[in-house]
Amino acid sequence: MEGKLEQGSARIPADICLPAGCGRTCGARSQVSSSTGCAGMVFSMSHVVASAEKHVARAGVFLPPKRTLFATAGPTLWPSMLWPRSIPADAPYPFNEPGAEFCYFARNAIFWVVRELGLEGQEVLFPAYHHGVELGALLAAGARPRFFPVHMGMRVHADEVAACITPRTRAVFLIHYAGFPGPVEDVAELCRWHGLKLIEDCALSLLSRTGTRPLGTFGDAGIFCIWKTLPTPHGGLVVWRDKGRRVLPPPEKAAACRVASATANLFLSNLEVRWGAFGRFLRRSLSSTGSAVFETMNAPKDPLADDTFDPEFVRLGMSTICRWIIGAQHFPEIVARRRRNYLLLAEELGSVAAPFWSELPPGVCPLFYPLLVNADKEELVARLTARGVEGVNLWSQHHSACPKGSFPEVDEMRRRILELPCHQDLAAEAVHRLAVTVRETLAEVS
Template identity: 35%
Template sequence: MLAYSPSTASSTASAAAGPAIPLAPVLSAASFRRAAEVHASPARTVLDAGAYRLVTSGRVAIALALRELGVQAGDTVLVPAYHSPSMIPPVLWRGATPVFYRVTADAGVDLEDLAARIGPDTRAVMVTHYFGFPQDLAPIRALCDARGIALVEDCAHAFIGEHGGRPLGSWGDYAIASSMKFLPIYEGGALVSNRHDLKNVTLRSAGAGFEAKVALNSVEKGFAYGRLPTLRAALWLPLRAKSALWGLLKRGRKVPAPALAPASSDSSFDFDPRWLDKRSSLFSRTLLKASSPARIQALRRRNYQRLDEALRGLPGLRALHPQLPDGACPWVYPLLVDEPEALFQRLKARGVPLTRFAYPLWQGVDDTTCPNAGMLSRRVLALPCHQELREDELDWIIAAVRKEASA
C-alpha cells in the first residue's frame, strides 16, 4: 500500500493575529433560520438525486460505493490528478490501483486523457465537482456507458446544487457527499444512487460515546467562535466538569482509548474501515433535517459574490472561475494566485482563515502526471464563504486580503 503523510492544508485565525473566524460553518442561532428570511428560491441537495445512506464522511461513502461496485484487487480506478488525498485510501483498501487522469487549467475533466486511460482492468472513474462548481457530466456518463465502466460522482464540495435541471449526484452510478462541509456538524457524509436501491448497505450506531462526542464538539466549536453565548453561559459548569473528568480518564489509561469519531472529523486523510457500517450521528441527522438548503445556498452565493466583487482586479490573483453558475452552491471562494507561498504566509500570519485543497497531492503525483493539477494544487488559495459568516467577519477577511495582496 502506498504511504502518505498529510501536512497542514488549512489555516485558521489566531487570537493574537486577528479575530477568530471559522473556516467552516459553526453552530449558531442563525443555523436554524429558514429560507424565507433570505428570500431564497428552493434548492436541491445530493439527497434529492436518489436513494441514500447517511454515513460519517465522504471517504466512507467512496469505500462503500467501490465495495458495491465490486471493485477488487487487479482492478484500476480512474481518479482525477487534482484530488483530495482522502480519495485514495478507499481505492487502496479495495486492493485496486488508482490511475490518475488529467484536468484542465480550470479544474475541468480532460475528457480525451480520461478516455485514453480506460483499460481492460478499469472498473470505475471518479469525477469531482470542485469547490461546488458543476462538471459537465453528460459526455462523461456517455463515455462510461459506452466503455462499460461505472461513474462515481464526487459531490464532497457540492452537497447542495444542481446542473441542467437535475440535482448534483444524479449522473453517477453512485454519488458521494460530505455534509460537514456545508452544515455546522462534526461529522457527516452520504452515499447516494438513483440507479441502485442501496438495500445491501446497512448501518448502525457507533455508540453512545460517538453520539455524545459529536453533539458536544459541534456545540463547543460554536462557543469557540463566539456563537451561542447564552447557551455557553448556561453550560459553562457542566462543560468544565466534563473536560476535567475526561482529562483524568486519559491520564489513567496505559494505552490510548479507541477513537470515538472517524479521522475525517479531525482533518486527517486516513481511512479506517471500522467506520464503514456506522451511520451518521443523531445530532448530525437532526441538524440536517432542520436546516434549510435554500438559505445555505443563498447566503453562500451572496458571500461568494461579495468576495468576488471586493477582490477582483487585485494584483497577482484572480478568481479561479470567471462567474458563479446558476444553481451552484459554493463550498469556498477559490483564488488563483501568482505567488501563493508568499501570500499564504502573510494571510496566515494575520489570522485569515483559508484552505489549500489538494495541497499536497498524493505521493508520486506531480507536474509530470498532470501539469494543471500541480499548478492548481500550488496556486489555489480558498477563502470561506459559508452561511455562518457574520458581516463583520467577511469585512475583516476582505480588508486583510486586499491589504496583503497589495503589499
C-alpha cells in the same frame, strides 16, 4: 447580483497507472499521504494554524498581533440547531432521496461503493487533482487507480478521460470541485458507451446543480459530504441510481464523547466569532481542558484526529445529532448566501487575482472561494489567521500514488490555491472585511 464575474492506512497496489504520455507508472508501495484542505476545516483548523505558525517561525517571519476571529473556515453551530427534529420531507436532494444512506464520513461511502460495484482489483480512472483521503478509501477497497489530467481552473476534459480508457478500465471516478460541476454529462455518456460505472464524488458540491439536475444524479452512485457545507460534526451520504440498492453495512455508533467534542467545537467557534476576545479565551480554555480530560480517561480514538482514510472507522454511522442539525437548515438561504458571498469576493478581489472561474453558473452552491496566489501559502494562512480569517492551504500535498511532477498543472494548483470562506454564516459586511484583510495581507508578502 448576476452570475457573471468581473475581472479583477491503505497500501498502494504495485500497478497504479498514470495515463499514456505521462511517462511513468507508479510502482511504489507507500503509506497514504495526507493533505490539508477543506476536509480539515472543522476538526483540524487548530492543527492547520499551528502548523502554519511553526512554519513562519522557522522562517523568522513576524506575525501581527492576533485579532478577533470573524471569518471561520466553515459554518458554525447555533444552539437553536440542537433541538431534536427529523430531516423534513421537503429537504432538497440528496436528503429527500428515497434510499439515501447516511454514514460518518463520505470516505466510508467511497469504500463501500467500490466494493459493491465489484471494483476490487479493477482499474478505475481517477482525477489527478484530489485531496488524498478519497483516493485512500479507493485503494483500501482494492481498486487500482489510473489518473487522468486536471487542468488549471480544476477543469476536466472528457476527451482526455476517454484517452485514458484501457481494456482493463471498469469505472470512472469524477470529482465536482468546490461546488462547480465537472463535465458530468459528457463523462456519463462516455461511460454508457464503454459500459463503465460512474462514481460521482460530490463531497465538495452538496446542494449544487447543473441546469435543473442535481449533481450526484448522473452516475451509478453519488457520494456527498455533509459537514463541509453544513455545521454538522461529521456526516456523509450515498445515493444510488438503482433506488433499491443498498451498500452500507449496519452502522456502528461512534463514541458519544467524540461526537459531543466535535459538536462543542463547532459551537465554541460560534462563540468566538460573536464574543470576541472572551469567546476566544473560552474556546481555547475549554478545548485544552477537554483534551486533558480525554487523555486522562483514555478516551476512544478520535475519528476526526486525522484526515486520512482509516479502516477502523469504515462502519461508523451518522449520529442522531447530525440529523437534528440538518433538519434545522434553511437550504434555499444557504445557497443564496454562498452565491452572494462568492460574487462579492470575486468583485473585491478581482484586482488582486482574476476569478478562478469566469462565471458562477445558475445552480452552483460554491463551497469556498479559490484564490490563486504567488506567495508562501503557509505564511499567508498564519497571517490571515492572526487577522481573524481562517484561510485554508488547499490540497497542497501530493498523494504518493500520484507524485509531484506527474501532472504539472496539478502541481501548480497545489502550490497556488488558497481557500477563502464564503459560507452562509458570513454577512456581506464580513465578506467585505475579509476581502480587505486578504488584500492587505497579500500586499505584505508580495
